[in-house]
Amino acid sequence: xxxxxxxxxxxxxxxxxxxxxxxxxxxxxxxxxxxxxxxxxxxxxxxxxxxxxxxxxxxxxxxxxxxxxxxxxxxxxxxxxxxxxxxxxxxxxxxxxxxxxxxxxxxxxxxxxxxxxxxxxxxxxxxxxxxxxxxxxxxxxxxxxxxxxxxxxxxxxxxxxxxxxxxxxxxxxxxxxxxxxxxxxxxxxxxxxxxxxxxxxxxxxxxxxxxxxxxxxxxxxxxxxxxxxxxxxxxxxxxxxxxxxxxxxxxxxxxxxxxxxxxxxxxxxxxxxxxxxxxxxxxxxxxxxxxxxxxxxxxxxxxxxxxxxxxxxxxxxxxxxxxxxxxxxxxxxxxxxxxxxxxxxxxxxxxxxxxxxxxxxxxxxxxxxxxxxxxxxxxxxxxxxxxxxxxxxxxxxxxxxxxxxxxxxxxxxxxxxxxxxxxxxxxxxxxxxxxxxxxxxxxxxxxxxxxxxxxxxx
Numbered sequence: 001x002x003x004x005x006x007x008x009x010x011x012x013x014x015x016x017x018x019x020x021x022x023x024x025x026x027x028x029x030x031x032x033x034x035x036x037x038x039x040x041x042x043x044x045x046x047x048x049x050x051x052x053x054x055x056x057x058x059x060x061x062x063x064x065x066x067x068x069x070x071x072x073x074x075x076x077x078x079x080x081x082x083x084x085x086x087x088x089x090x091x092x093x094x095x096x097x098x099x100x101x102x103x104x105x106x107x108x109x110x111x112x113x114x115x116x117x118x119x120x121x122x123x124x125x126x127x128x129x130x131x132x133x134x135x136x137x138x139x140x141x142x143x144x145x146x147x148x149x150x151x152x153x154x155x156x157x158x159x160x161x162x163x164x165x166x167x168x169x170x171x172x173x174x175x176x177x178x179x180x181x182x183x184x185x186x187x188x189x190x191x192x193x194x195x196x197x198x199x200x201x202x203x204x205x206x207x208x209x210x211x212x213x214x215x216x217x218x219x220x221x222x223x224x225x226x227x228x229x230x231x232x233x234x235x236x237x238x239x240x241x242x243x244x245x246x247x248x249x250x251x252x253x254x255x256x257x258x259x260x261x262x263x264x265x266x267x268x269x270x271x272x273x274x275x276x277x278x279x280x281x282x283x284x285x286x287x288x289x290x291x292x293x294x295x296x297x298x299x300x301x302x303x304x305x306x307x308x309x310x311x312x313x314x315x316x317x318x319x320x321x322x323x324x325x326x327x328x329x330x331x332x333x334x335x336x337x338x339x340x341x342x343x344x345x346x347x348x349x350x351x352x353x354x355x356x357x358x359x360x361x362x363x364x365x366x367x368x369x370x371x372x373x374x375x376x377x378x379x380x381x382x383x384x385x386x387x388x389x390x391x392x393x394x395x396x397x398x399x400x401x402x403x404x405x406x407x408x409x410x411x412x413x414x415x416x417x418x419x420x421x422x423x424x425x426x427x428x429x430x431x432x433x434x435x436x437x438x439x440x441x442x443x444x445x446x447x448x449x450x451x452x453x454x455x456x457x458x
Contacts, residue, residue, distance in 0.1 A: 001030040002407055005067055007056060007086060008077035009035035009044050012100070012126070014387050016077070016396030017044045017051075020403075024050040027404055034067060058082060069093045073403050077396075083107060087121060094119060098403045100126030100395050103416060111416040120411065124418035125402050126395035127358065128157040131379075131432070133232075133418055134398070134425035135439050136362055139377060140236060141422065143366045148373070151242045152365025152446075156213060156223045157358070158249025159391050162382050163218065165354035169316045171251035173348040175356040176391050182267055182341045184248065190225035192245040193233075201225055207259035211247065213361050215378050221359060223247035224255050235420060249359050257316045260305055261340060264288040269337035276334040281324045284339050297323060320347045356383040358390045360439075365446050372446035379439045397435055401428045 004020060006013065013033075020031050031048075033041040034056025041053035058064050058078065068074055068089045073096045076086045080101035090097045091113050103123045114121050124130055132155055140150060159175040160166075174181060190201040201209050210222040229246040233239055261267050265288050273279070273287065282297055289300040307313045320343060321327055327346065329339050350356065362377040383390035402424065405411040411424055419425055432438075 001028050001050070002072045003070060004029055004031045004073055004075060004403060004407075005071035006031060006033045006075045006077065007035075007058065009033050009037075009040040010077060011389070012392050012395045013044055013077050014389075014396065015393040016075070016400045018388070019397055019400040021046075021048050021050065023400075023404060024048070027407070029404075032067065032071070058085060061085075065089050065093070068095055071095055073098065073407055075099070075399060075403055077399070080104065090119065090121070091117060096120045096122075096406050098122045098125065098399055098406065100124070100130060100399050102129055103418060108416055115415045118414045120406050120414055121416045122402050122406065122411070122419065122424070123416065125398045125424075125428075127391065127398075128360070130398050130419065131394055131429075131437065132157055132360060132362075133420050134429050135360070135377060135379070137236065137420045138422075138425050138429060139362065139364055139375060139441070140238070143364060143368075143375075146368060148366040148368040150238055150364065150366050151372070152244075152363065152374075153236070153238055153241055154243070154245045154247075154363040156211075156247045156249045156361040158221070158223075160249070160251065160357045160359060161350070162355040162357040162390075165350070165356075166251070168347070169312070169319050170254055170257060170348070172254055173350050173354065173356075174345065175350065175389065178341050178345055178348075179337075182337050182344070183269055185224065185227065185262075186267070186269070188227055190227055190229070192225060192229035192243075193241070194243050194245070196242045204262060207255040207262060210255050211245075212252065213249065215359060215361065215380060218357075218359070218380055220252050221249050221361075222252045222255055223249050223361075235418070243365065249361065253312070257313055260313065260317070264304065265336065266340045267337050269335045272333045272335055273339060276339055277328075277330055277332040279329045279339070281322050281327045281329070281343055284329060284336075284343070285322050287336070320344065350386060352386060355385065356390045357381065358394050362439075374444045374446040375441055376444055377439045377441045379437060381437050393435065394437060397432060397437070398428055401431055 020029060030050050032052045033045050034054045035041040036057055038055045045051035045053045056067060074090055076083050076099045083099050083101060084106045087097055087107060087110055094117050096119055101123060136155060161173045185203050185206040190206050192199050206224050210224050213221045213223055224247055226246040226248060229244055233244055238244060286297050289304055292300055329342055331338055331342055358381040360379040364375040366373055381390045381394055405427060
């Protein structure tokens with residue numbers, strides 16, 4: 001049998017392992033799942049005869065190398081910064097590797113060695129990054145093959161709650177990595193290009209410069225700019241495109257409300273709050289408000305933000321129990337961002353019956369035969385339950401599919417790479433449709449940023 005070593009049995013691995021188990025007989029697979037916690041590995045292998053669940057500490061070099069040496073291919077679902085030691089061992093033992101993570105400089109530095117050993121190190125093949133790359137490149141290549149010239153590319157993605165689980169005023173719950181949500185937009189100005197001009201949005205303005213999107217059957221959404229929209233300009237062969245913008249999708253109203261936290265300084269992750277572990281939610285809020293001998297925390301908050309008590313923004317803040325005297329943060333040496341995350345987690349954790357939803361939206365503007373055209377491509381994926389979430393499906397399935405295609409030799413280009421070539425994206429996108437990950441494309445009149453027909457959007 002062909003042995004797949006899966007390192008990491010977290011939430012993203014549920015759909016991945018289910019897919020591999022479904023294919024294990026026809027593809028002659030044995031899947032070894034290694035995790036630091038054996039219970040995690042046992043849970044997702046489900047005593048299937050074609051699996052082994054093991055304890056695997058990736059910091060234990062002997063154990064790590066022993067398992068990698070026995071594998072035919074390695075899938076790493078570890079946090080991104082932990083892939084590199086696994087990748088180095090894959091070079092030593094000449095094993096192909098798949099991850100869903102962004103290509104780090106350290107991973108990229110292994111490109112020459114991977115090619116020299118005819119190894120495939122496939123990265124960025126989850127959701128975002130991953131499905132966004134594949135679906136975008138498929139359409140971009142189709143446009144260029146017809147003789148079209150790309151002039152606009154916009155791409156948006158968001159992890160949200162499904163409509164039936166959307167039951168709070170924020171229209172949002174954590175479906176993935178709460179810390180990433182709290183720190184969104186930080187680390188430098190958002191950068192993109194618009195009608196050939198570079199544009200920058202500083203962090204304190206990001207959540208007030210949004211774009212509206214409409215998805216049939218699901219209503220209206222908004223999107224705020226990602227930090228660096230130009231990261232993939234050369235990778236996508238769009239060096240001369242006039243407009244390139246990538247953003248994160250939320251329900252309308254979320255960004256305006258989130259901006260209150262940004263303006264108050266609650267999302268700061270650069271310093272530690274004294275006595276954070278004993279503070280109540282109310283005391284945390286009061287840290288960011290001016291002293292007043294008589295005004296309550298609530299009054300000071302409204303004055304600071306310039307909102308009235310009948311404003312929906314105020315209702316959103318109240319819904320989070322921000323002013324509770326009894327709820328304690330309970331985190332020692334915490335930053336404001338960590339304290340805010342704790343408060344939000346109490347309110348935004350998915351209930352057992354809740355389902356999540358992924359929304360992805362691409363816009364392609366191009367010129368063909370002298371005429372400006374536009375294609376909008378939209379994908380919505382709904383989760384099944386708290387185990388087989390939409391996030392787990394869209395992250396895990398492309399990873400699993402890539403691993404089997406590499407084993408079967410249908411993906412064969414060596415090196416450290418991401419899924420932007422037809423040999424990768426064509427078979428995987430086609431198979432993803434069988435699992436409900438379907439892009440619906442519509443052709444529209446071009447509505448870009450031609451100065452003669454200005455459309456105010458950002």
